[in-house]
Amino acid sequence: MSGGPFRTLIHRTMSLALLPWLLSPALAQEDHARALFEAATRALGGEKYLALTSLMGRGLYSQFDEREQLQALLPFTIYIIYPDRERVEFGRGKDRFIQVNVGARGWIYDGPSRNLRDQKEEEIARFRTAQRRSLETVMRDLWRRSDVKLRYLGERELWFRQRGVGVELIVPLEGEEVDRIQVYFDPHTHLPVKLAYGDEEERFHLYQDFDGIKLPLRIDRYRGDVQVSRASFEEVQVNVPIDPKLFEKPSSPDKVR
Numbered sequence: 001m002s003g004g005p006f007r008t009l010i011h012r013t014m015s016l017a018l019l020p021w022l023l024s025p026a027l028a029q030e031d032h033a034r035a036l037f038e039a040a041t042r043a044l045g046g047e048k049y050l051a052l053t054s055l056m057g058r059g060l061y062s063q064f065d066e067r068e069q070l071q072a073l074l075p076f077t078i079y080i081i082y083p084d085r086e087r088v089e090f091g092r093g094k095d096r097f098i099q100v101n102v103g104a105r106g107w108i109y110d111g112p113s114r115n116l117r118d119q120k121e122e123e124i125a126r127f128r129t130a131q132r133r134s135l136e137t138v139m140r141d142l143w144r145r146s147d148v149k150l151r152y153l154g155e156r157e158l159w160f161r162q163r164g165v166g167v168e169l170i171v172p173l174e175g176e177e178v179d180r181i182q183v184y185f186d187p188h189t190h191l192p193v194k195l196a197y198g199d200e201e202e203r204f205h206l207y208q209d210f211d212g213i214k215l216p217l218r219i220d221r222y223r224g225d226v227q228v229s230r231a232s233f234e235e236v237q238v239n240v241p242i243d244p245k246l247f248e249k250p251s252s253p254d255k256v257r
Contacts, residue, residue, distance in 0.1 A: 033150035033167040036185055037143045043190040045213040050140055052213060054242050055080045059217075059233040061090060068227050076231070082136075085247050098256065100247055101127050107249040114253045133181055133197050135204065138169065142181070147172050158184055159203075164193055199224050210238045 041049065056079050063072040079087040090097045095111040099119075106119035106127060119127075131137060142148055153166030164184030171179040184194040191214065195202045200223050204216035215236060221229045250256050 029152040030150050033152045034143070036152075036165060036167055036190075037139070037150075039190040040185050040192055041139065043214065044139065044192075048212040049214075052136075052140075053082055053239050055082075055215075056237045056240055056242060057233050058235045059231060062230040062232070064227055064229065066226060079242050079246055081242055081244070081247075084131075085244075086131075087246050094256070096256075099127075100249070101131075102247050104128070109250075109253065109256050116250065116253045116256065118249070129179075132171070132179065133195070135183075135192055135195055135202070138181060138183055138195065139192065142169055142171060143167075145171075153182065153184075155187060158194055162193060163187055208236075210236055213238055 056077075058075070058077050061072075061074050061076040062070060063074075065071045074090045075092060077089045079085075084103045085101070087098065087100045091111060093111075094114075096109070097111055098109040100107050101119070101124070104124060106124050107117065108119055108123075109116045132142070143150060149170040151168040151170065153168055155163060155165045158164045163186075165187050166182055166184045169181045169183070171181065173179055180197065182194075182196040183192055184196075185191065186193050189207075191204070191207055193204055195204075200221065203220040203222070204218075205220065206217040207214045208217055215233075215238075217233045217236070219231045220227055221231075246257065
């Protein structure tokens with residue numbers, strides 16, 4: 001008399017019918033997010049950008065205090081062999097500060113103190129976190145991974161005369177932990193203009209073409225609303241031969257190249 005089985009069948013049928021409708025907004029948002037990444041990849045150089053093997057750059061690095069006053073201004077040089085070899089030098093000559101990372105290993109040379117040492121575990125962990133959150137990793141790898149979720153954030157004003165269309169990447173880590181990275185694209189050029197994680201963000205300016213690959217010549221880093229650094233590139237070379245010995249730890253401070 002109650003019609004229990006019949007009612008159950010109706011409820012199941014209705015649930016199945018509603019399932020695509022319930023899922024479609026999330027799927028549509030993920031499709032929209034992927035379309036933004038596809039457009040940005042094309043704007044950055046498409047297959048040439050994805051096939052980038054090495055990079056060498058020189059410029060000036062500015063560091064600011066909590067009042068955004070200039071604290072230090074140093075020349076820098078960076079050497080990268082993708083996917084996991086990086087060398088950054090600050091200063092010149094024997095007084096340089098050099099940090100080298102190769103996979104899960106690394107070393108540091110502190111020129112003023114003539115100290116050459118292996119990186120500590122926490123230093124390597126910080127580098128690997130920064131590497132995971134870098135624009136190159138996000139654009140060339142992370143967003144394509146099947147275990148990374150994409151959430152469309154819509155369009156908003158980022159700073160004066162700069163709007164951005166955003167996507168959040170939810171990256172699984174160990175256990176239940178996740179890393180949330182937000183990237184914003186210029187709605188007209190489709191180029192990435194902002195990368196944010198936690199209370200930190202990077203802003204990308206002055207894109208220039210290098211052999212069909214577009215790269216930013218200025219990167220401003222903020223913590224909260226305070227600018228903490230600026231890297232201004234004066235020279236960039238892509239897909240150039242880089243001596244692998246630059247990444248090898250010297251036997252003594254006197255052997256540093």
